[in-house]
Amino acid sequence: MQTEFSNDQHQFREVVTRFLLDKSPTSAVRQLMGTSEGYDPLVWRQLCGEVGLAGTHIPEAYGGYGFGPVELGIVAEEMGRFLYCGPFFASSVMAAYALLGAASEIHKEQLLPDIASGACIATLALDNLNLPEQVGQSLVAEQQGGDYRLTGTAPMVVDAHIAQLLVVIAATPAGLGLFAVSNPAEGLTVTPLEVLDPTRKLSRVDFAAAPAIFLGEVSPQALQTLWDQLCVVLAHEMMGGAQALLASTVEYTKMRVQFGRPIGSFQALKHRCADLLMEVEFAKAASHYAAFCLAAGEGDAYAPSMAKAMASDTYMNVARAAVQLRGGIGFTWEDDTHLWFKRAKSSEVFLGTPHLHRERMMTIMEGV
Amino acid sequence: MNTTDRIELDAATVTLAEIRQGVSAWLDANWSPDLPLREWRQRLIDGGWAAPQWPVADLGRGFNQEQAGVVADVFHERGAVGAAQAGPRRLAAETILAHGNADQKQRFLRPILSGEHAWCQLFSEPGSGSDLAGASTRAELVDGRWLVNGQKVWTTSAHHADYGILVARTDWDLPKHQGLSYFLLNMRQPGVEVRPLRQMNGHASFNEVFMTDAEIPATDLLGGLGNGWAVAATTLSFERRSFAQGRTSTAAAGPRTGLAHDEYAQELAIANEPYTWYPQRQGRVDLVLSRARQTGAIKDPAVRQEMARLLSMHQAAALASASAEATRRAGTNEVIPAGSIAKLAASVIARQAALVHTMISGADAMLAGPDSAEQGMIAETLISVPAISIAGGTDEIQRNIIAERVLGMPKEMRSDTGPFRNIKRNVS
Numbered sequence: 001m002q003t004e005f006s007n008d009q010h011q012f013r014e015v016v017t018r019f020l021l022d023k024s025p026t027s028a029v030r031q032l033m034g035t036s037e038g039y040d041p042l043v044w045r046q047l048c049g050e051v052g053l054a055g056t057h058i059p060e061a062y063g064g065y066g067f068g069p070v071e072l073g074i075v076a077e078e079m080g081r082f083l084y085c086g087p088f089f090a091s092s093v094m095a096a097y098a099l100l101g102a103a104s105e106i107h108k109e110q111l112l113p114d115i116a117s118g119a120c121i122a123t124l125a126l127d128n129l130n131l132p133e134q135v136g137q138s139l140v141a142e143q144q145g146g147d148y149r150l151t152g153t154a155p156m157v158v159d160a161h162i163a164q165l166l167v168v169i170a171a172t173p174a175g176l177g178l179f180a181v182s183n184p185a186e187g188l189t190v191t192p193l194e195v196l197d198p199t200r201k202l203s204r205v206d207f208a209a210a211p212a213i214f215l216g217e218v219s220p221q222a223l224q225t226l227w228d229q230l231c232v233v234l235a236h237e238m239m240g241g242a243q244a245l246l247a248s249t250v251e252y253t254k255m256r257v258q259f260g261r262p263i264g265s266f267q268a269l270k271h272r273c274a275d276l277l278m279e280v281e282f283a284k285a286a287s288h289y290a291a292f293c294l295a296a297g298e299g300d301a302y303a304p305s306m307a308k309a310m311a312s313d314t315y316m317n318v319a320r321a322a323v324q325l326r327g328g329i330g331f332t333w334e335d336d337t338h339l340w341f342k343r344a345k346s347s348e349v350f351l352g353t354p355h356l357h358r359e360r361m362m363t364i365m366e367g368v
Numbered sequence: 369m370n371t372t373d374r375i376e377l378d379a380a381t382v383t384l385a386e387i388r389q390g391v392s393a394w395l396d397a398n399w400s401p402d403l404p405l406r407e408w409r410q411r412l413i414d415g416g417w418a419a420p421q422w423p424v425a426d427l428g429r430g431f432n433q434e435q436a437g438v439v440a441d442v443f444h445e446r447g448a449v450g451a452a453q454a455g456p457r458r459l460a461a462e463t464i465l466a467h468g469n470a471d472q473k474q475r476f477l478r479p480i481l482s483g484e485h486a487w488c489q490l491f492s493e494p495g496s497g498s499d500l501a502g503a504s505t506r507a508e509l510v511d512g513r514w515l516v517n518g519q520k521v522w523t524t525s526a527h528h529a530d531y532g533i534l535v536a537r538t539d540w541d542l543p544k545h546q547g548l549s550y551f552l553l554n555m556r557q558p559g560v561e562v563r564p565l566r567q568m569n570g571h572a573s574f575n576e577v578f579m580t581d582a583e584i585p586a587t588d589l590l591g592g593l594g595n596g597w598a599v600a601a602t603t604l605s606f607e608r609r610s611f612a613q614g615r616t617s618t619a620a621a622g623p624r625t626g627l628a629h630d631e632y633a634q635e636l637a638i639a640n641e642p643y644t645w646y647p648q649r650q651g652r653v654d655l656v657l658s659r660a661r662q663t664g665a666i667k668d669p670a671v672r673q674e675m676a677r678l679l680s681m682h683q684a685a686a687l688a689s690a691s692a693e694a695t696r697r698a699g700t701n702e703v704i705p706a707g708s709i710a711k712l713a714a715s716v717i718a719r720q721a722a723l724v725h726t727m728i729s730g731a732d733a734m735l736a737g738p739d740s741a742e743q744g745m746i747a748e749t750l751i752s753v754p755a756i757s758i759a760g761g762t763d764e765i766q767r768n769i770i771a772e773r774v775l776g777m778p779k780e781m782r783s784d785t786g787p788f789r790n791i792k793r794n795v796s
Contacts, residue, residue: 004694250775265778267764270771277770278709278716285687286680306680358676359669365657365679366666 001296002070005288013074019051020082026336032085033198033339037162039086047086048118054092055116058100063113069229069294073236073287080240083339085199087121089233090159095122095167097229101222102178103215111165111180111215122165125154125181125205130352132220132227139170141177141212148214149187150179150207160203161192168207169218176223179212186211197346199339228304231351232294235287235304235311238347242280242315245340246273249322256326269325276318283307283314302364305357312354315344373397374416379430384438387431391417391442399448401626405635408449408628409482417443418451418481419461426465426473427481447624449632452483454639455525460487460533460552463603467550467591476531476552483635488529489607490520490553490577491600495794497522498765500535501545501597502784504793505579507536514551514584516559519576524642526562526575529555533603534584535596540789547788548596552588559583569751573642607760608707648745649752649759650714651721653682655742656728665728674727678720685713708766708774715757722753 005013023043032038048054057072058064065071072093079088096115099108114120127138139152150170160166166181166188181188187210193202218226250273253264263269290307293299300306319341323330330337348354375390382390398411412418413427421436422428431439443450461480464472479485496502505518516536526532532553539547553560559582564572591599656675660666689710725746726733732740736747757763771777784791 004691250777254776254778261781262778264771265780267768267780270775270777271764271767273775273777274712274767274770277775278712281688281709282681282684282713285691286684288691289684289687300683306676306683309676310680310684355673358673358680361676361680362666362672366661 001298002292003289005070005074009070009074012071013078015051016053016075016078017081019047020078020084023047024079024082024084026083026339029083029085029199029339030336036192038159038199038201039162044086045118047088054088054118056092058092058096058112058116062108062116064116069232069291070288072233073291076233076236077240077287080237080242080343081244083199083241083244083343087123087159087162089200089237090123090163091115091118091121093233094124094158094230095163095165097226098124098167098169098178099215101226101229102218107180107213107215115165120165121159121163122167123157123159123163125157125160125166125168127152127154127170129156129350131356132223135169135223136171136176139168139207141170141172141179141214142209143172148179148212149209150181150212151209152207154205154207156193156202157190157205159201160190160205161201166205167215168212169223170212174217176218176220178215178218180215181207181210181212195346197342199343200346200350227351229294231304231308231357232287232290234347234351235283235290235307238311238315238344239280239283239287241340241343241347242283242311242318245315245322245337245344246276246280246318248336249273249318249325252326263325272321272325276314276321279310279314279317283311286310300364302361305352305360305364308352309354309357309361312348312357316348319344374414377429379424379432379435382435384435387435387438388442391439392446395442395446395448399446401447401449401624401628403628405449405628405631406482406484409451412451413478413481422465422477427477449628451481452635454636455486456489456529456533457485457487459489459603459606460531462606463533463550463599464552464590466602467595467599471587472552472590479530485530486525486528486639488523488526488532488555488575488577489603490523490526490532490534491603492520492522494519494521498762499784500600501548502791502793503535503537503548505534505536507534507538507549507551507584509538509586512586514586514589516551516553516579516582516584519578521565521574521576523562523575523577524573525639526555526577527564528638531555532577533590535600537788538593538596541787542594543786544784544788544791545597546594548600549593550590550596550599551584552590553579553582553584554588557582568754569645569648569748571642571645573645645748645752648749649718649755651718651753651756652725652742652745652749653678653717653721655745656721656724659725659728659741659746663728663730665730668727671724671727674720674724678717678724681713681717681720685710685717688713708761708769711761712763712766712770715763718753718756722750725749 032040052065053075055064056067056075060066096112099111115122126135128134139150139154141148141150150168163183166183168179168181169176170179183190187208189206191204193204195202253269254262256263287307290303293303322337323341326335326337329335375394377387377390394415398415416429417439419427420429420431420439424430457480461477464476491500493503493505495504505516507514507516532555534551534553535548536551537547538549559580561578563576565574565576566572656678660671660675665671729741729746733750737744740747772779
């Protein structure tokens with residue numbers, strides 16, 4: 001099993017970083033978060049085309065680059081660092097991972113190439129974002145002849161307002177199934193929601209006998225695997241954000257002068273920053289380890305939950321300190337800190353709060 | 369083969385296979401478990417295998433780490449006893465090697481390797497713990513020898529030591545770091561009194577050392593007058609390295625009977641005696657899952673949350689250290705905060721472990737001794753954990769190091785500049 005990044009992976013990270021440094025400054029983040037679309041189509045096309053990130057982990061057979069969870073983690077870590085606003089997580093991560101895990105061969109061939117190229121923006125509609133065990137309690141698929149129709153509500157779907165394809169997990173009499181619904185469609189209502197974190201757009205999606213294509217069965221194990229895959233990518237995104245936010249906070253304490261000295265010379269602040277650096281190093285190690293485990297298909301089964309819980313706590317701890325150490329300025333709208341604070345909060349609760357993941361970690365360990 | 373024969377191998381050109389062959393052949397001709405330990409070690413030193421990583425001129429062979437590793441492997445495979453290295457003696461040896469003159473190396477290195485001389489480290493004082501450079505033990509040159517007066521503390525193994533590495537003040541008019549000198553002190557003299565220091569967990573692993581007109585020959589000043597801080601830094605860097613690596617054991621594989629092994633076992637028992645509670649001060653994370661299963665606490669959701677926090681930190685710290693080690697080996701210029709972060713992490717993990725053990729034990733945590741949980745190891749853990757965040761540099765000092773050297777935050781304003789005699793000190 002890989003335990004360190006290769007030189008190629010280091011270089012890949014540099015390419016991603018350079019692109020985002022140029023295309024996702026906080027001025028762009030601020031501008032985009034105020035729009036209803038929430039992303040820049042031109043930058044998204046460049047990201048998919050020139051840099052080819054949308055197909056990072058999609059196999060070459062389906063038009064992607066054929067990399068794995070480690071490279072996907074690298075992309076997410078850097079996107080988190082720059083607070084990138086765009087449908088990467090919804091389309092390339094959520095929808096593509098769901099299709100790769102559960103769609104039939106023919107549907108993968110049909111749907112994945114356009115996701116890999118960025119021609120199609122897709123997302124994954126789940127009726128629960130807390131626990132995989134609770135997925136499929138609202139969304140139901142009914143078969144009428146050869147056709148399927150979906151009924152129910154997915155209360156929060158990332159980037160559904162700009163998605164042309166909704167990949168949906170819904171209950172069938174035989175268990176959970178994976179479905180495709182195009183957007184717009186008859187019986188489909190997408191309602192943008194007011195969100196705490198304006199860099200992650202959410203919509204409620206109501207299905208009223210909306211026509212759907214059955215893509216494949218989703219076993220409980222497959223759903224858990226999908227959840228793990230998403231959590232590992234999300235953990236990378238959070239941990240990238242935590243690194244950037246800690247760095248900017250430390251820089252602020254070196255500049256800001258009170259009582260005739262930089263506030264960073266006070267031990268009260270130094271010690272808090274040192275503790276946070278330790279936490280960030282842990283979250284980094286846990287996230288990278290989880291990606292290495294997924295890539296190798298071995299290692300600790302609880303690694304994704306461990307990474308998600310640690311990255312969530314770390315990001316929030318850094319975010320709280322980032323506001324506090326800036327004092328009043330940190331609580332203003334004008335200062336950028338709240339952009340990261342809100343992303344940290346929405347990521348903390350997305351796909352399971354830290355305490356749910358710690359509980360899952362213990363359940364797996366006990367079984368071992 | 370004559371027992372003192374030394375096979376010459378050029379470190380620059382020798383292959384690992386040739387080293388393996390050379391060690392093997394030499395052991396065939398020289399090693400016997402029935403030799404007295406001292407006699408065996410003299411052969412070992414003469415043969416050039418006691419410290420092959422040391423320079424050729426200083427009893428070694430100039431081997432690199434990998435080459436020396438092969439020698440250690442063969443000794444291990446053959447069950448042959450190596451040079452003495454338990455306890456603080458190797459700190460003294462490495463410092464003498466780095467800063468000693470030819471005469472000092474000649475007199476001190478051999479008895480360290482042979483095990484004839486045990487050493488202790490005389491750095492900390494009652495008045496200067498974290499602030500090591502604030503040492504106020506006094507050394508004065510009187511009639512061609514140094515007379516030492518003062519007190520040291522936290523001295524591991526002082527009661528067994530023949531010599532001590534000592535930092536003392538030789539000039540009170542210079543700034544604090546410049547007035548220190550580094551000495552090699554003979555512990556077996558009337559001017560040196562050693563008293564055990566009992567800790568809150570009942571063990572007495574350390575000592576207080578009182579020096580009253582203790583004598584040091586002029587020849588045993590190490591690294592030059594006023595250079596004590598730089599020499600001490602060498603010792604401390606070796607100490608930190610060994611802290612990160614954990615204590616190494618030269619315990620041999622294979623048959624372990626015979627006089628040499630018996631005497632070696634005694635040497636180790638004496639040297640390791642102060643450390644029996646060290647696993648407990650780390651929090652005994654290894655016992656957490658089994659204890660929780662035994663007691664049924666594993667079903668308690670609150671305990672599960674704290675256990676998961678503990679086990680996550682414990683594993684992540686190990687992963688982060690491994691990753692930092694790999695980066696170090698790759699030789700990049702990246703600032704690696706590994707040492708201080710690992711030290712701080714050990715404290716946080718130990719405290720969390722004590723919290724979890726407390727939750728698991730409940731009221732049973734009121735008991736101690738061999739009839740209590742895990743033959744008393746849980747109780748010992750609960751009252752030993754406070755040491756981990758103090759020994760080897762407190763958490764607060766580690767946080768300063770991380771903040772200043774890694775994060776580049778501005779240094780604290782100093783109030784200890786100028787002549788040492790004018791600096792505010794503890795009243796003794």
